[in-house]
Structure formats: C-alpha cells, structure tokens
Amino acid sequence: MEILKKERDDAMLQSGKLKKIVVFGGGTGLSTLLRGLKIHSVDLTAVVTVADDGGSSGRLLDEYDIPPPGDVRKVMAALSDVEPLIEKMFEYRFSTSEDLKGHSLGNLMLAALTDITGDFARAVEQMSRILNIKGKVLPAANQRITLHAELEDGTIITGESKIPVYGRKIRKVYLSPQEVEPLPETVETILAADLIIFGPGSLYTSILPTILVPAIREAVLACKAKKVYISNLTTQAGETYRYTASEHVQALYDHAGEAFIDTVLLNGLDISTLLGSSGQMESPWPVENDLEALGKLVPHIVVKDIASVVEGSALHNSEKVAEWLIEYMGNAIEAG
Template sequence: MKTKRYQKGNVVVIGGGTGLSVLLRGLKQYPVNLTAIVTVADDGGSSGRIRSDLNIPPPGDIRNVLAALSDVEPLVEEMFQYRFASKNELGGHSLGNLIIAAMTSITGDFANGIEEMSKVLNVRGRVLPSANQSLLLSAEMEDGTVIRGESKIPFSGKKIRRVYLTPEHVKALPQAVEAIEEADMIIIGPGSLYTSILPNLLVKEIGEAVINSAVPKVYICNLMTQAGETLHYTASNHIEALYDHMGERFIDYILVNNEDVPEEIRSLYDKEMAEPVKFDVERLRALGLNVVYDKIIMNKNGLIRHDTDRVAEIIVRLIAETKNQLA
C-alpha cells in the first residue's frame, strides 16, 4: 500500500487568493492526490457580507479553489463564478458564494457543505478550510497600532510587524491536520503573505503539523511585491516573515522566477506600488533553502501570473526527485 501511495503522491497546498487557484489548475492535470487547505479570514466584499449576515466562514477563497479544481463544463464554472452587477441586495455577490452558503445551511456545517459542493462540481482532490469557523485576522504595525480585519490590513499605509488570529486558540479542521500528516509534499503559496498564507499557518494545529512533518516543504514565492503587505520585500524577507511568525525554520525548497519582468508590464504595476520580488539567492541559501530557479511567469492580460503548467511540472518533478527520501 505504501509504495502505491508514494507513486501517486499526496500533495497538500496551503494558501488562498488568486495565486492558489492558478497553481491548482496546473497540478490537477497530474496523477497526484491533491488537498487544498484554504484560509477563512477574509472579511471583505461578498464573502464579508455573507460572513456577517449568516454567521458562517467566508466562502470566497473556497469558491475560487473549488472552481480551479472542478471538472465541469466551462459554462457551469462560469455560472459558479458569476458575480451579480445589479445595485440591489444581490449586487457584488458571487453566485458560488451564495450556493456555498446554501449548502452550509442544508448540511448544517461549513466543511460538510464544501464536501457536498465538491461532488456537484466533480472536484479533483479535496478542498478544506483551515478551520470550521470564521477567523479575525489582525495586524500589529511597526508603530504599535493594530489593524483589525483582513480586508483593512493592506490599506493601513504602515509596515506590518506581525499578524495574529482571534480567537487565538481556534481548533483546526481535523481533516486538514490529517491531510498534512499524510502528505508526501507540502506546498505553501503563492499568495498574499500576511493575509492568505499566514492565517492558515497561525491556526496552531495546522502550523504544528506543517513544522513537524518530515516531508519536503516548498514555498512558491510571489512574483510581485504587494503594497500594504510586502512593499520592497525580497524573497528572503518573505521566508523570514514566515519563520518569525512560526518560531523556527521549516521550509526546504523555494521556487523563484529567473526571468526579468518586461518593463512595459512593470510600469503597469507602478500605480499599485508593486515591483518584481528580488530573489537574493545567497541569503536564501544562508537560510538553508534549496533554491529552484525557473522561467515561471506568464503575461495574462497585462498581469504577471505564475505559469500554472510550468510550476505544476516543476512540483511533480520535485516529488519524483524526493520520493526516495520519503520511503
């Protein structure tokens, strides 16, 4: 049984936001057992309204991951992702968010609702919230002020010292912890460092399971910095923030881009105060990381995104290369 499991590979991906969905669209094309563990700290937009009105975890990041891993007709996925443009109560809501909210009410439980929705969408793999309840993400800034709410943190105009969750001792979803314990590889990112990735790892049982796991852990570094979160951050700054929050070093590999971002694309990001992440390789190696370079960017409608197919190919290659270490 064990040999068969290693041949296929249990891959756990931890994160949230657009970056996670992009990665999963590539990985689902390979014969691996995928589990996505997704943040439930979002409190803005349609997700925030549903969270507040119905007292359930925010469905937005979960919705995007379900869509990314779904195997349905394109029109069905488009319908699931459809956002109402009207100015009434439906305005701004995504149909998928409303369906997940309905499934939660029908099944009586957020995680159960996601599981049933996964069956409807013929999802390849499992999609699990890091916790089965909403979490409040707060940030302590370098000047000592505190910003409460995930959606407000990037707009504070101040530098983040640390982020933390309320309640502090939230219980992780048991299936998520189990998935990490049974993983052959754990992938962290890509995604917003402080508002998509760390809210998962700061769920104590999730973070401990990741740190205690002996399997290779891969951090997929963001391509661009993010104003309000990682302005002027290098790749090693991202790693150091993760280590500072978790209290120890725990990542084995970092995947970084080795291709310059075209100047005409960089200029489009100027108004967002975003710039390509500088990959300070010597510092990364000093932190004990295996640095994997590759051409992993693609231009999608003037936006820089990870090349989903290339990144997935690299991850699958890493699984094969490290397989003997897991046996």
C-alpha cells in the same frame, strides 16, 4: 511531451496509491497553481484561509455568521472538472439587483448549503461533489475567525480587508480566537503528505493565516515531507512592499516559530521585460532574489523562468510550476 508526462506521473504511483500534495494559501495565487497541478496524477488537497472579511464574503459573514466563502469558492472553481459554463455560473457575480449586487453565485450557494447542512465544512464537501473537483478543499477552520495585524508602529488593525489599506510595515499577524481548531481531516492529511507547498499568494492575508491555526502549524512542522515555498513575482502594496525573497521566508519562520522550508522556487524572468508596454511596473514591485541572504535561511534554492503575462498582468505559469513540483517531489521521494 504528454506521453513523457504520463509516464512520469505513472511512475509516481506506489502500491496503487497517488502521491499526496498539500497546498496552503488562498486567492488568485493558489487558484493559479492548482489549475496546473490538477492535470497530474496526484492526490491534491488545498488548505484554504477563511480570514477574508471583505466584499461578498464579508456580507455573508455578517448575515449568516459563517466562515467567509470567497477564497474557498475560488479554489473550488480552479479544481472543478465540469463544463466551462457551469464554472462560469459558479463564479458569476451579480451587478444589478440591490440585494444581490456584489455577491457571487458560488458564495450564495455555499451559504445556502451551510444553512441546510448546519456545517460549513460539510457544505464545502457537498459542493465539491457537485463541481466534481479534482482533489479536496479543506477550510483552515470550520468557524468564524478574525485576522489582526500589528504594524511596526504598534497600531493594531482588525479585519483581513483592512490590513493592506494602511500602507505601513507589518510586524506580525494573529487570529482570534487564537485556539481555533481545524478539522481532524486537515491535520491527518498534512501529516500524510508527500509534498507541502506554500504560495504563491498574499503573504500576510492568504498564506500565514492558514498556519496560524495551532494544530495546523504543529502538523506542518511535524510532517517529514519536503516543504516548498513558491515566491511571489511581485511585492504587494500595504503588505510586502519592496520585500525581498528572504524577507518573505523570514516572515513565515517568525510566525511558525522555527525554520521549516526546504526549497524556495524563484522566478528568473525579468518581469519588466516580460510585460513590456502591456503593464505598469511602478507598482507592484518585483520580488528581489537576494540569493545570499536567502541561502542562509533555506538549504535549497531553485531559479526558473516561471512567469507569464495574462491580460497585461504578470502571473505564475501554472503548467511550468506544476511540472517542476511533480519532478521535484519524485526526485525527493527517490532520494528519501
């Protein structure tokens, strides 16, 4: 299997250049996917939300007036190629000292580097070298931004961490300031991509905030590369409770202003059977694969067994998902 994978990855090289994959999102879902992709011979870039305002990130945001580092930190840890102890130290969260309680060491290091360099993106770049990460991590914005949600009843919620608490259906999310600019490198990287991936991850608070940045959204829509949405395994209380697969995609289209997904990857395993007695299925609720409705939104649907159980929770199998994505990209390029 490893020999076949190497031969296929080698075949992905053209003129000595690695194929470029750009992944959007944040949180655990994105980190899980990147752990699978980083073992392949690809040029990997993660465009990460900086709308987090809770926990350690929120405190640093208030104290240092920097973009919240939490999601960026998680992605950097996932892409790192260092001794396990170094990664564990980077992710270490203090639990005793009153001043440090709740802070992760990685967040503090990114805050310190931002203070030293005067620039958050520069701090991420320098920390990426320290952690020897596979690929690039680019914050969706290089400044402090705020995520807002308009609920179905017209209520406006301000702050990423507060949005899921209300438990009411979300009509839309938006950023302030609305005209925030991304790094020029981010736009250039998107336009040059051979494959663009959205998800898995929290729809309204991890994935959508990345494409709410106008220049990023325009670059995604302009890029000719295939665009894949990886469906979540379960819905999320306070954000997407009982959402079907097509409702997730429709929300992406509503916020982008037009349809843009070429392929949706769905899980084919029965999550309740997979969890058995190791997990609770009252919440979260499995995402329904409403194929008929989804087929009206996207030209290509793939259903595969891509779930696994980790410590009693259902998560995407990063290796299986990555294997399929590499194969899909290769086929798309050959057909292209």
